[in-house]
Amino acid sequence: MNWLLIIPGEPPSVNHSYHVVRGSRRLAKNPEVEAYQTVVTWATRAHVKEFAWTGGYIRLRYRFFLDRSKDVDNMLKALNDAIALGLGVNDRWFLPCVDSIALRSEQEKDKKALFAPHVEVAIEYPMTS
Numbered sequence: 556m557n558w559l560l561i562i563p564g565e566p567p568s569v570n571h572s573y574h575v576v577r578g579s580r581r582l583a584k585n586p587e588v589e590a591y592q593t594v595v596t597w598a599t600r601a602h603v604k605e606f607a608w609t610g611g612y613i614r615l616r617y618r619f620f621l622d623r624s625k626d627v628d629n630m631l632k633a634l635n636d637a638i639a640l641g642l643g644v645n646d647r648w649f650l651p652c653v654d655s656i657a658l659r660s661e662q663e664k665d666k667k668a669l670f671a672p673h674v675e676v677a678i679e680y681p682m683t684s
Contacts, residue, residue, distance in 0.1 A: 556605065558678045559676070560602055560675070561673055562676065563594075564591065565674075566630035572588045572632070592640075596637045608642065608643070611681060612682055613678065614652065614677075615635070615676055615677070616677040617651065617675070618654050619656045620659070621656065621659065622672050627656060631653075634674065659672070
């Protein structure tokens, strides 16, 4: 089966995901990242019905629609972790593929309703060739 998730906003970068807790050497997840991942986890649970993992790889195909150029590899971590939690699967079984990245032009930024930053994720399981 295939499912399509449309996730609003731009994913946070892994570079900004954690901070050192004051007075210790412990790392904690930034609240903004935690909030974004919660939205993605619940969106996954709500839209991916009848998912029953029986083993094997899960293909994730990403299409990014962004305001500005970013390192997509750094954004995949937050997305993969949250989707894995929503599916109840370890993300080591994911085969992520970035199909496209679209950047909003300066003219389009004035027309926010037509091109709001978001990510489209196609989930394929079981995988087809």
